[in-house]
Amino acid sequence: MKVAYWPGCVSRGFTPELHGSMAKVAPLLDIELVELDRACCTGAGVIAEHNQELADTLNARTFALAQQVDGAAMMMNICSTCQGAQSECQERLDANAEYRAQVNDTLSAEGLSYEKGLTNKNFLWLLVEEIGLDSLRSRVKRPLTNLKVGPFYGCYIVRPRDRLGIDAEHPRDHYLHQVIDALGGTVIEYAGMRKCCGFPIITMNKDASLKQAGRHLGDAVDAEADCLVTPCPLCHLNLDLQQPLAEQTVGRELKMPVLHLPQLVGLALGLDPKELGLGRHVVRPTSVIDWSTSVVGAAA
Amino acid sequence: MAETHLPPEKFTLRMRRYDPESGDAPYWDEHTIELEPHRSVLEAILQARDRFDGSIGIRCSCRQAICGSCGVRVNGEPALACHTHLDAAKRSAREGVIEIEPMGNMPVIKDLIVDMDAVHWKKIQRVTPWLLAKQPVPEREYIVPKDAMVDVTQTMACIQCGACVSDCLAMEVDPGFIGPAALAKAYRFVGDPRDDEQFTRLNDLAQDPQGIFDCTHCFKCVEACPKDVNPMGQIMRLRRIATQDQHIVDKNNGERHEAAITGLVRNYGLLHEAELIPRSYGGNSWFAKFTPAAGKELLSSLPVVIRGLLRGKVNPRIAIFGHKIPRQDLKAVQAIYDKVESRPERYELNLYVSGEDES
Numbered sequence: 001m002k003v004a005y006w007p008g009c010v011s012r013g014f015t016p017e018l019h020g021s022m023a024k025v026a027p028l029l030d031i032e033l034v035e036l037d038r039a040c041c042t043g044a045g046v047i048a049e050h051n052q053e054l055a056d057t058l059n060a061r062t063f064a065l066a067q068q069v070d071g072a073a074m075m076m077n078i079c080s081t082c083q084g085a086q087s088e089c090q091e092r093l094d095a096n097a098e099y100r101a102q103v104n105d106t107l108s109a110e111g112l113s114y115e116k117g118l119t120n121k122n123f124l125w126l127l128v129e130e131i132g133l134d135s136l137r138s139r140v141k142r143p144l145t146n147l148k149v150g151p152f153y154g155c156y157i158v159r160p161r162d163r164l165g166i167d168a169e170h171p172r173d174h175y176l177h178q179v180i181d182a183l184g185g186t187v188i189e190y191a192g193m194r195k196c197c198g199f200p201i202i203t204m205n206k207d208a209s210l211k212q213a214g215r216h217l218g219d220a221v222d223a224e225a226d227c228l229v230t231p232c233p234l235c236h237l238n239l240d241l242q243q244p245l246a247e248q249t250v251g252r253e254l255k256m257p258v259l260h261l262p263q264l265v266g267l268a269l270g271l272d273p274k275e276l277g278l279g280r281h282v283v284r285p286t287s288v289i290d291w292s293t294s295v296v297g298a299a300a
Numbered sequence: 301m302a303e304t305h306l307p308p309e310k311f312t313l314r315m316r317r318y319d320p321e322s323g324d325a326p327y328w329d330e331h332t333i334e335l336e337p338h339r340s341v342l343e344a345i346l347q348a349r350d351r352f353d354g355s356i357g358i359r360c361s362c363r364q365a366i367c368g369s370c371g372v373r374v375n376g377e378p379a380l381a382c383h384t385h386l387d388a389a390k391r392s393a394r395e396g397v398i399e400i401e402p403m404g405n406m407p408v409i410k411d412l413i414v415d416m417d418a419v420h421w422k423k424i425q426r427v428t429p430w431l432l433a434k435q436p437v438p439e440r441e442y443i444v445p446k447d448a449m450v451d452v453t454q455t456m457a458c459i460q461c462g463a464c465v466s467d468c469l470a471m472e473v474d475p476g477f478i479g480p481a482a483l484a485k486a487y488r489f490v491g492d493p494r495d496d497e498q499f500t501r502l503n504d505l506a507q508d509p510q511g512i513f514d515c516t517h518c519f520k521c522v523e524a525c526p527k528d529v530n531p532m533g534q535i536m537r538l539r540r541i542a543t544q545d546q547h548i549v550d551k552n553n554g555e556r557h558e559a560a561i562t563g564l565v566r567n568y569g570l571l572h573e574a575e576l577i578p579r580s581y582g583g584n585s586w587f588a589k590f591t592p593a594a595g596k597e598l599l600s601s602l603p604v605v606i607r608g609l610l611r612g613k614v615n616p617r618i619a620i621f622g623h624k625i626p627r628q629d630l631k632a633v634q635a636i637y638d639k640v641e642s643r644p645e646r647y648e649l650n651l652y653v654s655g656e657d658e659s
Contacts, residue, residue, distance in 0.1 A: 009571035013618050014608070038629040040569040045517055046561040049536045050544065053647045054640045058565075058633065084519075092649050095656040099649050106639050110632045159519035168391075196469045196518035203553045203580035204513045211473040212516070241608055280613045 001073055001130060004066035005033040006086075006120075008079035009041050010233040014241070017277025018233050021262040022078050022123065024276060028139065028269045029131050031076075034069045036062060042085040044234070045156075045200075052092075053103070059089040060103045063120070064112040074119035076126050078262065080232035083122045084156025084164075090118065091163050122157055124231045124261055128175045133182045141270030143184025149264065150188040150225035151176030152216065154235040155196050176229060179261070183268035190223040192216025197235035202242070207249060213238040214250030227257040227285055229264045236260060240282050257285035308334045311386050313344055315356065316401040318408050326408075329353070330397070341389050341400065342370050342381035345412070357411030365526060368461030372412050373401040378463035378524040381412075403466035405475070419475075420462045423482035427505070431489060434496040448493045454652045455488040455534055457527040464521035464531050476510040480521035480531030483512060487534040490541060502542040506550040512538045513554030528652060537648075544646065559584040564622075566637050569630045572622030574614075577601060 011018040026033050039062040041047075048055035063086075066075040077083050093100050094116045104113045121129070127136060157164065158173040166172045173194065177187045198212030217239060220228055230236055238246070240258040247254050258281065259267075266276045278285050310332050318326035331348040342360055349356040358381070360370040365383040372381050375392045376399065389398045406414035433442075464480040471477045478486075486505060489495045505511040512535055521531040542548045543555045560579035564572045575586075581597045582588030589598060598605075608614035624630060 009623070010573060013571065013623060014573045014614055016615060016618075017613070038625060040625055040629070040633045041565045041571050043565060044561065044571075045536075046558055047565060049539050050558050050562045051540075051640060051646055052649065053643075054562075054637065056649075057636050057640055061632070061636065092651065095651055096649060096654060097657055102647070106636055109635055109639075155516075155518040155520075159523045161523065195472075196516045196520075198473075198516065200517045201470070201514065203557050203577060205474065205509065205552070208470065208474040208477075208514065209516075212469065215473065241604060241613065244607070245604065280611050282607050282611060282613065 001030060002032040002034060002069075002071050003074055003076040003126070004036055004069040004072040006036045006039060006062060006066070006075060006077045006082060008077060008082045008233065010237065011078055015233040015236050015260065017280045018078060018236070018260040018262065021260060021266050021271075021276040024271055025262045025266045025269065028266075028271075029127070029136075031126075031131075033076075034072060036065050036069075036075075039065050042082045042089075044081050045085050045088070048085065048088065055085070056089045056092055056099075057103045057106050059086050060093055060100075060114040061107055061110070061112060062086070063090065063093075063118045064107055064114040066120070067115060067118060068112075073130075074121060074126075076121055076123060078123045078231070078260075079234070080122060080154050080157035080230075081234050083120070086120055087163050090120065122231055124157070124175050124179065125172055127261075127265070128172075128178060129170070133178055136179070136265075137182045140183055140268045142268055144180070144264070144268050145184050147185045148188045148224060148226045149180045149185045150190055150220040150223065150228045151180060151193050152197070152220075152228045152230040152232075152235060152239065152258070153194045154230060154232045155194075157231055158194050176231070176261075179265070180229065183264065185264075185268075188220065188223050188225040190216070190219040190225065192219045197232075197238040199234045199238040202238065209238065210242060210246045210249035213242060214246035214252075214254065217243065217246060217254045217256045218250055218252060220256055221252075221254055225256070227259055229259045229261055231261045233260070243283050255283055257281060257283045259285065306337050308336050309386075310334050311344055311390060312397045313341075313348055314397045314399045315345070315348070315411065316399075317356070317411050318402075319357075319410050320408065321410075329356075335386060337385065337387035337390075339386055340382045341372075341374055341379070341384040341386060341398065344386055344398070345381060345400065357409070357413045359413045366459060368459035371403050371414075371461040371463050371466065373399075373403060373466065375399050376401075378403060378466045380461060380463070380526050383526055403462055405466055405468060405471045406462065414462070414466075416462055420460070420465050420481060423465070423479050424460070424485055426478055427482045427486040427489075428497075428501065429482075429485050429489070431492060431495055432497040433494055442494050444493050448491075450653050451650070452488050452491040454529055454650070455484045455491070458484055458525075458529045459527055461526065463524040463526060464529075467520040467524040469518045469520050470514055470516045474510060474514060477514045478505070478508065478511055480515075480535065483515070483538060484529050484531040484534040487538055490538060498541070499546050499548075502538065502546050503548050505538060506542045506548045506554060507552070509552055511552075512542065513550060513552045513557075530652065540646075553580045556580050556583055566634060568622050569625030569633050570623050574619040575622065 198209035202209040333347040361367040370381040406419040557580040578589035578594040582591030582594030
């Protein structure tokens with residue numbers, strides 16, 4: 001399956017192991033990634049806060065570039081925040097023809113035009129809806145047996161439900177659960193799994209931001225998770241990179257490894273932890289998980 | 301509706317009970333009631349109270365989603381008990397038992413009744429929730445452009461039920477946050493062309509460390525609101541007017557953070573993460589890192605940065621120079637900035653007002 005691939009900024013900047021692991025995992029799932037390397041940042045909701053039309057036009061440009069990719073079934077991203085910011089812009093662009101024409105008029109300087117109705121899916125959604133859980137299960141080489149994984153959804157990929165197309169037929173707010181299960185792991189539920197990681201206010205209210213990260217990590221520790229998995233690199237920054245500071249803020253030891261979704265999938269598909277960039281995390285997964293035994297519970 | 305003809309069914313309610321005056325801990329209480337599936341969770345609670353336990357505490361009045369009295373949590377999600385059908389509640393219930401709890405972020409008075417005065421109404425009062433009219437006030441009616449009032453109708457739909465307050469994740473860690481309901485109310489007056497205090501109101505809300513820049517952008521309030529008020533959207537509009545129209549530079553880094561992201565994307569096409577912290581603290585310039593505020597923050601972040609570098613999480617080249625999109629594309633992106641930002645008036649499409657024009 002060929003997709004127009006939007007990796008986002010942070011996955012190529014401060015969490016390079018995310019983009020890297022996606023590139024390794026894609027061929028194992030028969031996904032051909034055509035990277036949208038000409039596209040710009042989605043603005044993460046902040047450019048929309050500054051000027052809505054600006055954010056909508058910048059994202060319409062990305063959508064138009066995606067629609068130019070020959071043979072691509074859809075656009076795919078690996079960042080929940082990108083998904084949320086892009087979905088918000090797309091909702092406005094698709095709802096109003098006059099507005100779309102105004103935005104396209106700006107894009108016409110570059111010979112681009114966005115046509116209503118782009119399909120843009122986060123890797124998590126694509127994994128469940130396009131690859132399918134049965135197909136994913138059949139590709140598992142190293143089931144995550146005995147691995148207790150806490151899903152961390154964050155906000156942008158689960159709210160608002162209508163805009164993100166979450167309904168009884170598409171329980172996208174449960175997909176991490178389903179993927180962990182399909183990979184042979186054990187799902188650990190905890191209070192913070194669909195709450196805010198705190199990243200958006202890290203420069204405005206650092207204490208509250210780290211308190212959010214620390215509480216969710218603490219909830220996961222109390223629920224006896226071995227690690228967390230997230231589809232959002234910004235959540236990863238607050239939950240992993242900032243974890244030592246979050247520990248100080250909430251006054252307890254956490255030591256909770258946080259994996260990017262493609263890393264967890266890659267492990268189960270038999271890839272080497274090192275090539276998935278697992279050694280790059282601040283809280284090293286190897287500090288609490290013995291990959292050589294518990295993950296290789298029933299190697300094919 | 302077909303459901304209105306369905307016969308009564310049994311529904312099991314699991315209610316959170318708590319009487320602070322008793323000295324006993326909260327506990328769960330189960331009752332099975334019988335009602336038609338289209339009836340409301342509120343009717344079910346009232347039946348349980350009438351038939352099994354007269355001491356169940358629930359506040360309600362209109363029973364038609366207008367008065368905002370019966371806010372509770374149904375299966376963990378905020379809702380008006382009178383506006384939640386039993387069949388829908390059962391569908392979202394774990395193992396078929398409908399779980400009902402009091403709202404969050406507010407102290408419980410008894411069972412499902414929370415103290416709205418202590419939290420919600422206090423915060424509403426905080427934002428001066430009345431018009432401070434421009435003088436002189438006309439002798440007869442105040443005539444304003446229709447579009448200007450349509451703009452604030454969304455916030456006027458609020459019924460003060462407190463569902464958004466109950467679910468606010470910023471308030472969960474920072475109880476002093478003014479919060480979604482009160483800030484939506486603030487927009488009601490900030491957006492009103494008759495109000496004379498737009499700058500004062502916004503400056504107050506921007507400078508308050510628990511004001512408009514304390515919102516974490518989690519969409520919880522958007523999802524919680526039974527009236528589609530979109531409190532988070534109103535908070536973003538407050539920020540937009542504060543920073544873009546009133547040029548308020550707040551001490552909480554709100555304006556600088558927005559300017560930093562918007563400016564970095566203009567300069568690089570992508571987010572230059574290493575520049576985000578210095579610019580958010582020191583202003584939107586490469587020299588920001590040498591300002592005292594940014595210097596202090598960078599120093600405190602040094603262990604985090606060093607750890608990131610040592611682990612290879614942060615690439616030193618990207619940390620110093622950032623990453624860019626190709627030159628030609630960057631020019632195109634900058635042309636978009638130039639065109640949109642030079643419009644005489646900022647354009648904002650509000651789908652609540654305009655709706656969708658096509659199927």
